[in-house]
Amino acid sequence: MKDLEFFRNISIGQYSSGDSLLHRLTPATKYLWLFALSIPGAVGGISGVAMVLLLALCAGRGAGIRPAFLLRGVKPALPFFVLAAFLQFLFGWPGDHSAALFTLGPLSATAREAAAVGMAVARTVALMVLLGVFTSITSEGEIAHGVEDLLDPLARLGLPVHRLALVVSATFRFIPVIAGELESIVKAQASRGADFGTGKGGPFARARAYLPLIVPVTVRALERAEVLAEAMEARCYTGKDRTRWVVYPKVRGEDAIRALALVFCAAAFAVDALLR
């Protein structure tokens, strides 16, 4: 990564407005599909994960989001994949009698370990792409309102649903904010000789270059959060007794689309079971 443009490589949290069918669905439906796809993505077998990934990419395509953009969003997670593989190969599994693939010093890989690494990577990729599609078609406001709508029954039992919704939307809101701050601080330090994006040094030297970032990025994120909290408070926000101004009309056939989400989830597991 020679250029220090972090925002470009983050596909989660970048809403792009549009008028596709996917964009027009109510937030509650978008959440339903998010769950319907992420359950087989997280716990299903390889066929379920593959279906989820494929469907997410196709849905993104339909909403005008390029697959290349979604897949590039996985790039920042690559070091974690390497780390996971390293740990997996360092420690053996008790009772693992599968074929040994290679041995490299203290590392030894077996077929079972390799499969486990592959599955973990596939799951992460599928879920990241899915979240990328979701946040591309769902604005921050919809993210918050969707949580409110879904959890509405619980609000009647006295749960602070609105606050929960706010926490969810603030989290998504701060992903690009923190990426922006990180970019600015990395640039400030790179121009003073910190080793970023120069393609030099071993993995440890590169990891060490990130240490001076932790304090300023955390401090800036907290400062920005505090300013936002003040601005909200100054506009009478208390989290209680609010009117909600925005309502989302259902598109035609929205109920069927919701039902389809459940069907898909069940079908993914059924296909998995058949193939096993």
Next chain:
Amino acid sequence: MSFISLEGVGFTYPESSRAALKDISVSIGEGEHVAIVGRNGSGKSTLLRLLDGLRTPTQGRVEVFGLCTGDGSNLPAIRSGLSLVFQAPVDQIVSSVVEEDVAFGPENLGLPRAEIKGRVDKALRAVGLEAERKSPSLFLSAGQQQRLAIAGALAMEPRCIAFDEATAMLDPEARKDLLGRIDELNAQGMAIIHATHDMSEAARASRILALEDGRLVFDGLPGDFFFPGGSGLPAPAERLGFGLPPALRLCRELGIEPRLGESLERLAARIAASGAAIGDAYGAASMSHNDGASHEAPRPAPGEAGDPVGPAFALEEAGHSWLRGTANERVALRGVSVCLQPSSLVAVVGRTGSGKSTLLQLLDALAFPTGGRVIAFGQDTLAKGTDLRSLRMRAPLCVQRPEAALFEPYAADDVAFGPRNQGLAGKALVARVREAMDKAGLDYDLFRDRGSRGLSGGEKRKLALAGVLALDSEALLLDEPTSALDPETREAVMALLAGHAASGRTVVFATHSMEEASRADLVLVMRGAELVASLPPRELFHSAYDPAWGIARPFAAAMAIALAATGIEIQGQPLTLGELVSGLKGSLAGDGGRAKEGAG
């Protein structure tokens, strides 16, 4: 019942031992237009937060609309009647869609949906954002975002709006627009409280409160603040170190009656009318050359220092797009070709979003051209084998708000980060850090062991500047190095840059201040991702000036044009007040002489 009243108010932040406000007693009436002036860290923002109940005083009592801010149950009534607009446009946006953001306040009041709609429509119309009502709020320009913040305030139907340095991060055009809207609101009966350290802005108010170190040191009419009293003492504005707006300084230099809120055209007409008198008075008038520019050491002409070398930077048809390949791709630079000579001071001006920051990042190889080439010190930044780390250290970039990137707990350690990366250690390192801190105006012996987070805003900025100066590099790039600073700190930073260029380095800085740009050797004007002019300031702001660039003229140039319209031609295309006054002297002495001859 008074509108707003403070009685013996003091405030100390819980994490600090120093009082931010001390013994403030003041009351503000309905419909007033009050400016609060003071340096960075003098307590302006704290005062506004006390009015809105975001903070409660540690001493004394704050009452707004007859309600005490210390009582939590009063806050909804206080906050719906008194709205705040903050400095950073983007940080006060709550919703991702413009109209939803405007609706946020009324939603919190629990108003019926039909009424919210009415208020949102009205507020958007008042600030001229109806066309953007469905747009993503984060993609508005900074000026539009500040208008959105006002719409959000108006939707609360308040009786008073308080602005906390709300113009500090705007370009001149957006600033002018915002100030016009503030005046308009006041004319409609809205009380305005405007915290600022710009004296021209303060002069628009009908009352001025000045804070110094947490104390209220002046409360009175702008006339009493800016004009000297009968006692022969200088005006409070000068005595307290705030300085005067340029128009008033000109009046003083010419010995004519100062008037507040006067347009350039009217002032020019008055000068023309009293021309002969000014010419006569001139011999007695003392001319203080505190213009900065006239003081600076003469620089070797760009490119003449040392051996004949190539340009420090060259851009060849350079272009850049951010977020390339995503739905939000944005072209930030298009086909820019320019050569920047060594040992020159270069200003980059243009509206927000015109490509200034991107240009600086391309020069420092922090971003790379997506079209064309960028050559820094003879090296193509994109070429294979270019040592980016050492290239970047030859022209370090001081990013916007560089204080955000401070990370070492102690001041001197933060400054040492760069030189350490260059391989310096021991005595050489200490000497380098000492020199950089002293240059930046932070005494090394006094500040080296101070905690960098505990410094004031202005000190942090100076520390961040020391951090790039410590690299002792051939060139220096700075992105709005004076933004949000008070006039005194601004001047210190500008003197530093000019001195640095005078010592034979290339300094490139982006700025929204045309007074600052006029001190450069070369000014680059950016508009809509394109370089539309690159000229020396004298030519740029006079003969070549084009209003379509969206930038203002420095005061002296604008005044010279206004005077020319009244028939007074000033020689030498002035850029500073000193030049304007001596130019005027020349032409009025001539006119005055003729006038006398005619009379005789």
